[in-house]
Amino acid sequence: ARYVATAITGGEVQPYTSNDYVWSDQYDWKVHSVGWRDPAGSSTVIGDLLEDGRVAVIHADADGTASGAVTVNWVRALNQARRVLAGNGTATALVEELQQRA
Secondary structure, three states: OHHHHHHHHOOOOOOOOOOOEEEEEEOOEEEEEEEOOOOOOEEEEEEEHHHHOEEEEEEEOOOOEEEEEEEEOOHHHHHHHHHHHHOOOEHHHHHHHHHHHO
16 A cells, blocks of 8 residues: 555655465464565474464574564564564564563
């Protein structure tokens, strides 16, 4: 929406880049996936679905940049991951922030 609004109002148009995003509602589980997983990277699990009722998996590329996330019943973690992905932030910083909230 921001890209289209900028183009319509005559602002400086930047190349459009998107993050892949998928969500699913499976009974009591709200599953969201954003970005992608680099086969050469790593993944970190935060939370415990059975104990906490929510979990997040944060994916990093080979350089440590956050590249994707999967969340179950944790929309706040999803939103934080989307902000970090848009800003090319590190997966380590995202993981640390989410661990404090877990």
